Amino acid sequence: MSQLINSQVLLNSRPKGIPQAENFTIATSPVVAPQDGEVLIRNRYLSVEPAMRGWICDAGNYSEPVGINTVMRSLAVGEIVESKDPAYKVGQHVLGMFGWQDYATMPASAIDRVIDTSKLPMSTALGILGINGLAAYFALLEVGLPKAGDTVLVSTAAGSVGSCVAQIAKIKGCKTIGITSSPEKVELCINEFGYDKAVNYNSPSFAEDLASACTDGVDVYFDNTSGRISDAALTLLNQRARVVICGTASISQWDPIPHGPRVERHMLVKRARMEGFVIFDYADRYHEGVSQLSEWILEGRLHYREEIKHGIEEAPDSIAALYRGDNLGKRLIKLAD
Amino acid sequence: MSQLINSQVLLNSRPKGIPQAENFTIATSPVVAPQDGEVLIRNRYLSVEPAMRGWICDAGNYSEPVGINTVMRSLAVGEIVESKDPAYKVGQHVLGMFGWQDYATMPASAIDRVIDTSKLPMSTALGILGINGLAAYFALLEVGLPKAGDTVLVSTAAGSVGSCVAQIAKIKGCKTIGITSSPEKVELCINEFGYDKAVNYNSPSFAEDLASACTDGVDVYFDNTSGRISDAALTLLNQRARVVICGTASISQWDPIPHGPRVERHMLVKRARMEGFVIFDYADRYHEGVSQLSEWILEGRLHYREEIKHGIEEAPDSIAALYRGDNLGKRLIKLAD
Numbered sequence: 001m002s003q004l005i006n007s008q009v010l011l012n013s014r015p016k017g018i019p020q021a022e023n024f025t026i027a028t029s030p031v032v033a034p035q036d037g038e039v040l041i042r043n044r045y046l047s048v049e050p051a052m053r054g055w056i057c058d059a060g061n062y063s064e065p066v067g068i069n070t071v072m073r074s075l076a077v078g079e080i081v082e083s084k085d086p087a088y089k090v091g092q093h094v095l096g097m098f099g100w101q102d103y104a105t106m107p108a109s110a111i112d113r114v115i116d117t118s119k120l121p122m123s124t125a126l127g128i129l130g131i132n133g134l135a136a137y138f139a140l141l142e143v144g145l146p147k148a149g150d151t152v153l154v155s156t157a158a159g160s161v162g163s164c165v166a167q168i169a170k171i172k173g174c175k176t177i178g179i180t181s182s183p184e185k186v187e188l189c190i191n192e193f194g195y196d197k198a199v200n201y202n203s204p205s206f207a208e209d210l211a212s213a214c215t216d217g218v219d220v221y222f223d224n225t226s227g228r229i230s231d232a233a234l235t236l237l238n239q240r241a242r243v244v245i246c247g248t249a250s251i252s253q254w255d256p257i258p259h260g261p262r263v264e265r266h267m268l269v270k271r272a273r274m275e276g277f278v279i280f281d282y283a284d285r286y287h288e289g290v291s292q293l294s295e296w297i298l299e300g301r302l303h304y305r306e307e308i309k310h311g312i313e314e315a316p317d318s319i320a321a322l323y324r325g326d327n328l329g330k331r332l333i334k335l336a337d
Numbered sequence: 338m339s340q341l342i343n344s345q346v347l348l349n350s351r352p353k354g355i356p357q358a359e360n361f362t363i364a365t366s367p368v369v370a371p372q373d374g375e376v377l378i379r380n381r382y383l384s385v386e387p388a389m390r391g392w393i394c395d396a397g398n399y400s401e402p403v404g405i406n407t408v409m410r411s412l413a414v415g416e417i418v419e420s421k422d423p424a425y426k427v428g429q430h431v432l433g434m435f436g437w438q439d440y441a442t443m444p445a446s447a448i449d450r451v452i453d454t455s456k457l458p459m460s461t462a463l464g465i466l467g468i469n470g471l472a473a474y475f476a477l478l479e480v481g482l483p484k485a486g487d488t489v490l491v492s493t494a495a496g497s498v499g500s501c502v503a504q505i506a507k508i509k510g511c512k513t514i515g516i517t518s519s520p521e522k523v524e525l526c527i528n529e530f531g532y533d534k535a536v537n538y539n540s541p542s543f544a545e546d547l548a549s550a551c552t553d554g555v556d557v558y559f560d561n562t563s564g565r566i567s568d569a570a571l572t573l574l575n576q577r578a579r580v581v582i583c584g585t586a587s588i589s590q591w592d593p594i595p596h597g598p599r600v601e602r603h604m605l606v607k608r609a610r611m612e613g614f615v616i617f618d619y620a621d622r623y624h625e626g627v628s629q630l631s632e633w634i635l636e637g638r639l640h641y642r643e644e645i646k647h648g649i650e651e652a653p654d655s656i657a658a659l660y661r662g663d664n665l666g667k668r669l670i671k672l673a674d
């Protein structure tokens with residue numbers, strides 16, 4: 001095994017704002033043999049997340065920034081090809097923070113969980129059954145607190161989190177309205193993810209379109225963007241509305257903090273609530289989320305999309321590509337079998 | 338009774354921003370005799386509230402704006418001098434939205450409650466036992482959710498709401514830090530209202546002073562100001578902090594909405610919550626609040642200040658005076674006995 005060559009995507013410089021391809025280097029080195037208590041994992045799929053921007057930046061975040069000249073932090077799924085830990089055996093499919101690399105030599109404790117690939121494909125562990133689907137599930141249900149009949153407004157509506165939020169909201173009896181970036185994605189929102197309505201934030205009449213769509217106001221605003229999309233959404237809140245801050249995709253830089261219309265009066269007059277959500281706080285309940293989401297998928301009530309790029313050389317540009325909004329569905333990078 | 342002359346403060350024009358003396362006119366007219374089901378009340382104290390700005394302005398609010406050429410809406414306490422409703426009798430002390438006027442002829446349903454003046458003075462029904470004290474009580478306890486050991490930061494710290502918030506927080510075992518407008522009020526906060534620390538937002542080193550005061554971060558930020566005071570406070574939030582939006586005293590105009598640093602990243606990274614509070618939502622629990630606050634006052638654990646002006650001619654400038662910050666304690670207008 002130790003003669004294998006590993007390709008690794010290293011962070012070579014700290015971006016100001018959105019990480020670009022030039023912030024990464026692909027380097028090759030021999031695979032390191034696992035020691036006692038370690039496993040060697042052959043990665044099959046690497047994840048690409050909007051949150052990676054935050055993992056890389058210097059500003060305060062919920063995790064330590066990725067170090068310069070270290071492997072880019074990433075969830076991945078792979079197969080154990082060598083095990084020096086009795087709890088794991090060769091051939092098992094596992095999920096964890098294995099990084100953007102072909103092979104990961106890791107302490108067994110780095111494994112988040114063994115994946116059951118008997119009913120749903122391995123890739124789902126990084127998307128609809130990974131932190132995207134789990135974020136949608138816990139953030140909507142625990143912070144958004146949707147009630148049947150509520151109007152749930154979702155930004156990045158066609159994305160892997162947003163599309164899942166909308167479908168869960170629908171299962172819970174809510175009306176769903178999506179905000180997305182193109183007429184094609186408006187169609188996708190309605191036809192594939194079951195939104196009642198969807199509007200294109202790139203239209204010159206966006207604010208008016210949104211107000212027209214939200215005839216009953218907004219009870220839950222599930223926010224993945226911040227910025228001018230939120231500025232328009234917050235004017236439409238109903239009394240006691242809940243605003244879930246799950247991401248800030250429209251803001252390319254938080255240092256210095258960009259300015260926008262102050263939110264306090266909306267919050268006060270509507271007795272509304274705004275609350276931040278980070279999926280890692282729910283780690284001890286992932287099992288519940290995976291189980292419920294799997295059930296809904298198998299029942300045909302929850303659809304998902306994956307957009308799979310092939311080969312590790314796709315990784316360096318992949319975060320920037322997410323922020324360009326040119327993906328339709330969860331972005332994954334598939335490595336050679 | 339009906340030969341009595343009533344002095345009334347009428348709204349003569351709608352201000353842009355803070356209501357000024359010139360937005361009001363004092364007019365006299367004969368007192369209207371009460372009909373069946375009505376009472377005639379001789380007002381003793383009129384209230385002055387920062388929230389009156391919102392009651393007057395055209396922009397969306399939690400109540401209908403006061404009409405032009407109508408009596409300024411206001412809580413008041415007074416004595417029933419004539420009753421055409423069997424539920425009330427002459428001599429009772431009552432609280433309600435009786436307006437800025439000497440006499441109020443009102444349906445009995447306009448009475449919020451009969452006041453017990455046997456233990457605490459009548460004026461307290463408009464201050465520490467009125468919507469100021471009740472707002473402090475319910476907003477802190479129900480929205481701020483303070484736990485023993487928490488750091489509670491309060492803006493307009495020496496004001497009638499803020500000073501009460503801090504003392505309740507102290508009773509609940511919290512550390513309290515106040516933000517106020519002068520060195521004199523800093524002293525008042527510490528010596529009279531028991532704040533652990535207080536800082537002056539008019540100092541050039543305000544942001545640094547605040548950060549130095551909040552060495553353990555902020556678990557509850559009780560916000561009565563918005564604006565640059567909040568901008569500084571929000572950078573100091575701890576994980577799972579609660580921000581109570583109770584007022585926006587530092588913002589003179591909300592139309593158009595003023596801009597400031599976006600809050601979403603603070604909310605996200607800290608999993609913090611920001612929520613608006615309007616006291617009228619708790620009307621069915623006022624009794625509980627009055628009872629608990631009275632008990633704390635009688636035990637000497639809750640102090641309050643009143644700043645009493647004499648005569649209805651003080652009313653027109655009184656809202657502007659509040660926003661100039663030149664009061665120390667709950668501002669009331671006492672009418673002739």
